[in-house]
Amino acid sequence: MIQYSIEELHQLYALEDYDFQAYTDELFKEIEFQQKRLNAFVTITKQNMITHKNNSLLDGIPYALKDNFHTKNIKTTASSHMLENYISIYDAHVFTCLSQNGACLVGKTSMDEFGMGSTNKTAITGPVCNPWDCSRIAGGSSGGSAAIVASGVVPFALGTDTGDSIRKPAGYCGAVGFKPTWGRVSRFGMIPYASSLDTVGALTRNVRDMTIVMEAISGHDKRDMTSSKKTVPHYLQNLNQDIRGLKIAVFHSISDTIKNKQIKDNFETVIQTLKSLGADVENVSFPNQLLENLLAVYTIIANTEATSHLACLDGIKYGLSQKASDIDEMMLKTRTQGFGKQVKTRLVLGYLASSYENQEKMFRKAQKVRRLIAEELQKVYEHYDIVLTPNSGNIAPKISDDYHNYSLIENHLCLANLTGTPSLTLPTGFVDGMPIAVNMTGRLFEEQTVFNVAYALENAFEYKNQFKREG
Amino acid sequence: MDFEKVIGLEVHCELKTNTKMFSAAGVTFGKDANTMVNEVDIAMLGTLPVVNKKAVEFAIRVCHALHMEIDELLCFDRKNYFYSDLPKGFQITQNRRPLGRNGYLEIEINHEKIKIDIEQLHLEEDTAKQLHYDDYSLIDYNRAGIPLIEIVTSPHIHSGAQAAAYLEKLRQILLYTDVSDAKLEEGSMRCDVNISIRPVGVEQLGTRTEIKNLNSISNVEKAIEVEAKRQEEILLSKKSIVQETRRFDELTQKTILMRDKGDYIDYRYYPEPNILPIRLSPQWILDIKKQLPIMPDDREEIYIKKHGLLKQDAINLVKRKNLSDFYEETIQLCQEYRKVCHWILGDVQAYLNKNNLTLEQTSITPLYLSQLISYVDDGVVSSKQAKVIFELMMEEHKSPEEIIEEKAMKQISDEKILTEIIQDILNNNNQSILDYANGKNKAVGYLVGLVMKKTNGQANPIITNQILLQLLKERTQ
Numbered sequence: 003m004i005q006y007s008i009e010e011l012h013q014l015y016a017l018e019d020y021d022f023q024a025y026t027d028e029l030f031k032e033i034e035f036q037q038k039r040l041n042a043f044v045t046i047t048k049q050n051m052i053t054h055k056n057n058s059l060l061d062g063i064p065y066a067l068k069d070n071f072h073t074k075n076i077k078t079t080a081s082s083h084m085l086e087n088y089i090s091i092y093d094a095h096v097f098t099c100l101s102q103n104g105a106c107l108v109g110k111t112s113m114d115e116f117g118m119g120s121t122n123k124t125a126i127t128g129p130v131c132n133p134w135d136c137s138r139i140a141g142g143s144s145g146g147s148a149a150i151v152a153s154g155v156v157p158f159a160l161g162t163d164t165g166d167s168i169r170k171p172a173g174y175c176g177a178v179g180f181k182p183t184w185g186r187v188s189r190f191g192m193i194p195y196a197s198s199l200d201t202v203g204a205l206t207r208n209v210r211d212m213t214i215v216m217e218a219i220s221g222h223d224k225r226d227m228t229s230s231k232k233t234v235p236h237y238l239q240n241l242n243q244d245i246r247g248l249k250i251a252v253f254h255s256i257s258d259t260i261k262n263k264q265i266k267d268n269f270e271t272v273i274q275t276l277k278s279l280g281a282d283v284e285n286v287s288f289p290n291q292l293l294e295n296l297l298a299v300y301t302i303i304a305n306t307e308a309t310s311h312l313a314c315l316d317g318i319k320y321g322l323s324q325k326a327s328d329i330d331e332m333m334l335k336t337r338t339q340g341f342g343k344q345v346k347t348r349l350v351l352g353y354l355a356s357s358y359e360n361q362e363k364m365f366r367k368a369q370k371v372r373r374l375i376a377e378e379l380q381k382v383y384e385h386y387d388i389v390l391t392p393n394s395g396n397i398a399p400k401i402s403d404d405y406h407n408y409s410l411i412e413n414h415l416c417l418a419n420l421t422g423t424p425s426l427t428l429p430t431g432f433v434d435g436m437p438i439a440v441n442m443t444g445r446l447f448e449e450q451t452v453f454n455v456a457y458a459l460e461n462a463f464e465y466k467n468q469f470k471r472e473g
Numbered sequence: 474m475d476f477e478k479v480i481g482l483e484v485h486c487e488l489k490t491n492t493k494m495f496s497a498a499g500v501t502f503g504k505d506a507n508t509m510v511n512e513v514d515i516a517m518l519g520t521l522p523v524v525n526k527k528a529v530e531f532a533i534r535v536c537h538a539l540h541m542e543i544d545e546l547l548c549f550d551r552k553n554y555f556y557s558d559l560p561k562g563f564q565i566t567q568n569r570r571p572l573g574r575n576g577y578l579e580i581e582i583n584h585e586k587i588k589i590d591i592e593q594l595h596l597e598e599d600t601a602k603q604l605h606y607d608d609y610s611l612i613d614y615n616r617a618g619i620p621l622i623e624i625v626t627s628p629h630i631h632s633g634a635q636a637a638a639y640l641e642k643l644r645q646i647l648l649y650t651d652v653s654d655a656k657l658e659e660g661s662m663r664c665d666v667n668i669s670i671r672p673v674g675v676e677q678l679g680t681r682t683e684i685k686n687l688n689s690i691s692n693v694e695k696a697i698e699v700e701a702k703r704q705e706e707i708l709l710s711k712k713s714i715v716q717e718t719r720r721f722d723e724l725t726q727k728t729i730l731m732r733d734k735g736d737y738i739d740y741r742y743y744p745e746p747n748i749l750p751i752r753l754s755p756q757w758i759l760d761i762k763k764q765l766p767i768m769p770d771d772r773e774e775i776y777i778k779k780h781g782l783l784k785q786d787a788i789n790l791v792k793r794k795n796l797s798d799f800y801e802e803t804i805q806l807c808q809e810y811r812k813v814c815h816w817i818l819g820d821v822q823a824y825l826n827k828n829n830l831t832l833e834q835t836s837i838t839p840l841y842l843s844q845l846i847s848y849v850d851d852g853v854v855s856s857k858q859a860k861v862i863f864e865l866m867m868e869e870h871k872s873p874e875e876i877i878e879e880k881a882m883k884q885i886s887d888e889k890i891l892t893e894i895i896q897d898i899l900n901n902n903n904q905s906i907l908d909y910a911n912g913k914n915k916a917v918g919y920l921v922g923l924v925m926k927k928t929n930g931q932a933n934p935i936i937t938n939q940i941l942l943q944l945l946k947e948r949t950q
Contacts, residue, residue: 198746313562314516356741
């Protein structure tokens with residue numbers, strides 16, 4: 003089976019004698035095969051690829067959804083025992099958007115339970131393997147989406163990104179991962195982790211496909227008051243790889259901490275390439291005190307919000323329900339059995355950080371620091387169009403590794419979530435046979451600039467449309 | 474030792490908007506359980522709150538009516554707790570910045586006006602309704618998410634009677650602003666009482682208890698009195714009052730412990746991230762104020778000072794907005810203030826009470842009432858006939874003119890016609906003329922009766938009397 007981009011498939015579909023049945027058969031045969039190899043799906047929703055003749059580039063395009071988007075009459079589990087058998091009663095806004103464009107859902111992908119994790123090892127269906135090396139993690143929490151796109155089966159999948167949940171796995175799997183500005187895409191129907199940080203984004207194998215998908219799902223939705231009424235630009239039409247004169251900031255206090263020499267060299271190559279494309283790349287200082295506290299601020303805010311978002315899971319209305327002699331006992335039992343260890347740990351942390359005794363010194367302080375970070379970043383964007391950082395200081399860890407890497411280099415991507423800015427991860431090389439990547443983040447609602455820089459860089463490298471299907 | 478009661482009231486009131494506070498599900502009472510519910514109301518993960526603008530408008534109306542300062546930045550918070558009637562596991566409310574602050578309303582007790590300070594008014598959402606049975610419970614989510622306003626007084630109320638007067642007045646305002654049915658017995662208005670006592674003259678507040686589940690104003694009054702008595706007995710026996718939540722038991726007329734403060738809940742309030750602060754337009758806030766009807770206190774004053782109504786009549790008239798509105802519309806057409814008032818408080822209200830109807834369920838209109846009053850004034854019909862016409866007006870959608878025409882009730886005031894009729898009757902009743910001549914005045918009444926019989930009661934009684942007496946004089950001279 004050939005891996006196609008969205009545009010290629012669109013052209014094939016236009017052929018008069020295109021055999022949709024043959025493509026569908028081949029597609030699902032490959033999906034089954036990859037599922038055995040990668041364990042990327044929670045549910046495979048087999049349906050025939052058809053076109054609706056609606057002029058959309060997404061018409062008839064197969065894709066996957068992270069299993070935290072509601073899909074009416076289809077299971078939506080968030081990879082948790084709590085929702086293992088839960089079938090949605092309504093559609094997420096982005097699912098409706100894609101369906102209206104004619105895109106065809108092939109399955110719901112595995113994730114860290116309720117999006118809480120960066121390894122995809124907390125999924126109730128087990129870890130997701132990295133297509134480039136099945137002994138390694140795909141990353142999380144959108145691990146299933148990253149793995150299935152990187153295996154070249156579907157041209158795109160949707161993910162969600164609260165801290166780095168699209169971009170981290172995209173980098174590990176050699177895919178393009180993008181989270182838009184907070185408010186650019188409606189979150190209605192997305193199972194939340196932390197509302198003020200959550201964003202809906204996508205994983206693709208090239209930047210053009212990314213613009214097509216993002217154009218389709220962006221825009222105001224009256225069911226999400228935080229979704230912006232700003233017009234959605236024609237991202238694809240406006241793609242422009244001429245980045246001459248663009249100002250790019252490198253936070254050296256982040257990139258200097260890369261320990262892996264090859265990754266460090268690769269990052270340097272990226273900088274030189276951008277310079278050769280005409281961009282002004284400069285080292286910029288960002289207050290260390292703020293950077294050092296990114297993870298703490300993120301953890302406190304995300305998990306405080308998570309405590310209320312997951313409070314509805316009490317065994318009364320839907321999802322897992324444990325029998326008990328009284329209602330309090332029932333809630334307790336349900337929640338104790340329904341949530342995994344990682345979720346419980348984070349919830350306890352959230353309760354602690356927002357409790358009466360701690361709220362001032364933890365939650366409210368974190369919110370203050372978050373504002374300071376946003377103000378400081380705003381200053382950078384007064385002079386620069388893009389902030390460039392390495393995506394990670396390492397290649398994807400082994401599944402068997404205990405992954406406790408609380409370093410700045412591994413946790414800085416949440417900067418874009420804390421400040422709401424659009425952020426894209428682009429593959430830029432390989433180390434030990436595993437993909438590595440860089441991340442670029444732009445000003446609020448200036449996703450086009452991010453796409454343009456990524457497009458220019460992508461065309462200067464040879465990692466566009468890469469995939470790994472076997473081995 | 475004499476004790477003083479210190480009382481603060483918290484009133485929750487359901488707003489009668491078309492849809493819920495944060496969801497597009499409809500709000501209609503009396504529907505089958507769980508039929509007025511969508512995915513937002515049952516807290517399906519991934520649903521998001523969307524603020525109901527009408528609910529904000531309603532709340533602003535009440536803020537204006539209570540003379541409150543209105544916060545132009547509308548902010549919501551999460552109040553976190555687990556309870557089976559709380560679908561999301563948190564309630565969206567306003568903790569940091571309530572919509573309204575520092576208002577008041579005036580009550581009058583024993584001819585003394587007292588200002589009750591209101592600390593704050595905020596918007597929130599209602600919980601689901603639980604139905605408990607012997608060995609199971611059911612939950613009806615129709616109520617979940619209905620907009621609520623909570624109105625909190627300062628602890629400046631000092632008796633059950635004051636609390637009752639406050640609640641009556643507040644209820645009146647909620648009805649005048651047209652934001653709620655405000656029925657305590659049906660739960661669309663709910664009152665919690667915070668009460669403590671202290672020896673008279675002592676500044677420091679005593680330990681307070683909270684009384685919940687009060688389903689009528691008279692129960693609020695009773696509960697306050699019995700709870701104050703209970704607290705007094707405790708203090709007099711040198712024990713101390715425990716801070717706790719109690720309920721009023723109608724059967725035993727006592728307050729009963731519900732839960733003590735050992736069950737302290739940390740609500741972990743924090744800003745609702747899915748509703749960014751909304752800047753309300755000052756013009757919009759002002760427009761809402763301009764569109765408010767005149768409030769009962771102001772109406773009362775106008776009725777007494779400008780219309781010359783008796784104080785008690787004015788008070789009774791403003792008690793119900795629809796009657797007061799009816800009065801105001803009628804006096805636009807007929808400036809007989811007292812007559813209009815007497816019709817409304819007298820016959821209209823009596824008819825409504827007798828038939829258990831509301832004004833809107835009858836056919837009477839301000840125009841018809843004003844016409845009826847004019848017909849009586851102009852002598853077209855007698856006041857006795859007017860009552861008959863009135864009854865018909867209440868039942869049939871017909872003008873007094875139509876009714877008079879139909880029932881041939883128009884008074885005969887034409888002297889020529891009446892003279893003819895009376896002459897004719899006198900010709901046939903010699904005995905009565907003789908009786909009259911002999912000083913038997915009863916004869917006059919008998920003859921008037923004959924005139925009325927002949928004219929189906931249409932003869933103008935005053936003119937009839939005048940002519941009859943004159944003719945009798947002529948015939949007996």
